[in-house]
Every structure is written in structure tokens, then in C-alpha cells.
Amino acid sequence: MFRPPRLARAWAVAALIVVLILPAAALSASTGEPRIGRSLPATEAVAAPTGAPGAPGPLATTSATHPPNATISAATASAAAKTTPTTTTTGIVPGSVNRTSLDLISTYGVGLRLNFATRRFIADTTITVVNTSGGPIDRLELNTIAARLGGMRLTMVTVGGTPVRATIDDQTIIVPLGGILEVGASTKVRVVYSATLRSTLTGSNWLFTRTNGILEAHRWIPWVSRRTPFNRPNHGDPFVTPVSPFVHVSITSDRVLTYATPGSRVAVSGLRQTFEATNVRDFAFTAAPDYRTISALVGDNIIRVYYRGGFPAAATLAAAKRALTKFEALVGPYPYRTYRLAQTAGGYGMESPGLTWIPTGVARANLPYLVTHETGHQWFYSLIGNDQARQPFADEAATDFLARYVLGLRRASRCSTARLDLTIYRYSTACYYEIIYIQGGNFLEGLRQRMGPVAFWRGMRAYVGANHFQFGSTTELLNYLDAATLLNLRPRYTTRFPSLY
DSSP, X not given: OOOOOHHHHHHHHHHHHHHHHHHXXXXXXXXXOOOOOOOOOGGGOOOOOOOOOSSOOTTOXXXXXXXXXXXXOHHHHHHHHHXXXXXXXXXXXXXXXXXXXXXXXXXXXXXXXXXXXXTEEEEEEEEEEEEOSSSOEEEEEEXXXXXXXXXXXXXXXXXXXXXXXXXXXXXXXXXXXXXXXOTTOEEEEEEEXXXXXXXXXXXXXXXXXXXXXXXXXXXXXXXXXXXXXXXXXXXXXXXXXXXXXXXXXXEEESSOOXXXXXXXXXXXXXXXXXEEESSBSXXXXXXXTTOEEEEEEETTEEEEEEEXXXXXXXXXXXXXXXXXXXXXXXXXXXXXXXXXXXXXXXXOOEEETTEEEEETTOOTTTHHHHHHHHHHTIIIIIIEEOOTTTOTIIIIIHHHXXXXXXXXXXXXXXXXXOOSSXXXXXXXXXXXXXXXXXXXXXXXXXXXXXXXXXXXXXXXXXXXXXXXTEXXXXXXXXXXXXXXXXXOOHHHHHHHOTTTO
């Protein structure tokens, strides 16, 4: 898949930041083995693979709802940066096209009011959207698990200041734009909702809860996405979200809290704290009134652990230091300045850009693996996105391969050999982990042994280098490995990925 030069895309995004960031900043002033969820040097260059056979990747569809090309092209981004759209003051023109897209530049300005005691949660989000998709759109599909876990109630949805009638479908808020947003045009969408955090860890509640003295909120900001079912028979991640170049979040609480977020704190005023993040696919956070922190430097990166009494903070920090050092040597520099790991109330380990959740009660013997796996997601999820629901191999298998490779923990799967190209909805609870994580990681290890370490890691770094803050896929990952060697790897792919090869 073609990827535009990063410098051209960076120029376009930088030009847009003047328009996008300042309004967002102004907004805040008003408002066992549990599921764990820089350029390459010239000598590492590998020709981009072409002509991938089989079905298109999950983001490269040709339907009106999900158009092809999930990356922002340099041409459309530059046009968006330099062109004043001939639209109304809202950016919307009359008409309809029955089309949306992930291929947008979207920034988020959020004001959140939460009550730690009552678990009340009120979010006011303004999304500034620039259409870089190559075609007109007339709706947004916004993901938030508050729709499924928080009893969410929409209290206001506007487009360009005009109220619209949004609907909720599963974990998706469907926002009609009231007309067409042409290519290069921009508009502002405001979504205000109220919700209640759960009080338990059962099922998926741990993703949106306040229990055991810790508040944890994942996927709470209504984020540009595509409609994806939340229910699944395992702990797979039912999400697909593109990177936002800028997120500005102000949180006002009923008491003093310490927050672990993907962003840096930029302001404090009484009970209101303000955070900013760049190049993130979500903005999960945890909070507790009694968090402590411990930190260390790894090169030019800061690792910080947020914890409460009794949590193995020093062991967590040590494991994160080892993992970050190993992964940078194998697949390239860590993509953020600070890496935060936060103790959660329970549930499972979970990744977020620049932030990892480590649950209370994790066995000390399993802690190095859990921390190492989740740290791997800083590359295979945060840096390189994918459709986690429809192609879990691209992030989970790649991440678990890395974790077990550096820890020397390779083992056989406890489930029979199966396809690696299915969605999370088609694997059982008992075998999802054993197939996608264990068999998937072993498949990549088999490729490493067959190709040899030099060619294998050249291919992996080429894939990572080509997809900084964009979308990758299972097909693209495998094709980059195939392109890195004179061997023909396709026969190995056909039996395990029949829908792709």
C-alpha cells in the first residue's frame, strides 16, 4: 500500500495545527497469562511491497460507508491546509452522499466533569474535522464505550453550531452533518453526554469504572471511527481509531486526584487539571486520590509508574525499562517522550498511546511478561494502528511475538492449529489467546528462523518505518516481511491466512 512521504504529511498537519489547536485549547477554558491487552537509516530500507493478492485489508474497502485508503494523502492534506473551502460558515453544503471515512484530520477539545464519589461523568467534546478522505462525507461515526458501559445519554450534538439529531448504535454515535463536508473543508462537531461509571470489574466493566479506590476510563472521548460491534466472545479489542494530531483535555473533579493520561499536564487551577497529547489514537486515563509515582530515564525517555500501597512499582518500572530498551533496538525509537504505567483497580492489562494499564493483583511471576507485552503495543497499536476487531493478528500477534522473543518465553499453543485471519468475533474465549497470541507469535518466529534475523528485522523495521501514526494491516505486515527476503514466503501465508492470500 502506498504511503505518502512523512515530511509532506507532517508539513500539511503542521499548517493545520494553527487552525485546529487554538480553538481546541480555548474550549477547555469553558468547560497466568491474562489478555493484555524516526526514519529508518538508508541501510535498512526495503522496497514497499506491491500487488498484495487476496481480499483487501479491513480499512481498504470500496463501500460507500468505508471508502478505500485509510491514510491521509499528502495531496489532500496539503489542499486542506492551503485551500479556503467555498462552503457555508459551518463548512457544510447542502446534499447527501451516504458516506463517511476514517481518513480525516480530527482534533479534540474536551471538558470533563467527574464526581469520584458518585461516579458521575459528563463529557463535552468539540471535534474539529478536516475532510482529507478524497471524497465528500455527510456523517461521522464516533466510538465511545460510554454508550455500552456508562448508560450514556446525549444532551447536545451540534455541527457548526447547529443542532442535529444523532443516534446511538451499539458503541457508535452516528452524527449526521446536515449536509456534505467537501474535500478540504472543515467543520466543528460538538457532542455532550452524561454517563455513570461502573462500580465493578465484571465483564468489560473494568474499562469504565470507579472501584477499589481507582477510576479508569477507556475510549470515553467520542472518537472518529467506524461502526464496530462491542460484544465479542473473548477479550479482543473491538476498536479501530485513527491518530489525532492534537487532543486537549480539561478534567474538573470533586476532589484532588492524580491522573495518569497519555498527555502531559499543562495547567492546574483548583480542582481542574488540563492535559495535552499529540499523535494519539485514544485518550484513556486512570485517577486516584492516593497515587504515588516512581520514575526513571531510558535514554531521552521518561518512564513513570503510578501506583498505590502494596503494588510492585519497582518491579513494574524495571520491566518497563528492559522492554523499552530491547524494543527500540529491534523495531525503532519509542514514539513518545514519556511512557506511563498505571495501577488499575483490576481487570486486564490494556494499552493506550504512551500509557499502559497494569491491574491490581497481577501475579509477580507474570508481571515481566505483562509489562513487556503491553509495552510492545506502543509500537503495534499506538505507532502503527490497525482494525483491532477485524485483524487482531496485526497488533496482538506482532506484540506477543516481540514480548516472548525478548523474554525467551516461546511455548506451544494449547489449542489446535487454526486460521490467523479471522475477526475477534470468531474465536472462542478458550482459544482466542492461544491462537492469535501464541500461534500468531509462533508463526512470526517461524518466519524469523526461515528468513534469518537480518532479513526478518529489516522487514519489521521497514513496516514500522512506513506506517508511523498511520494504519497498517496483517497483509501489509506480511508483505513487508516477504519483500525483505529472496525466499518466497507466500506458500506459508496461504494456509494460515486464506482470506488474504
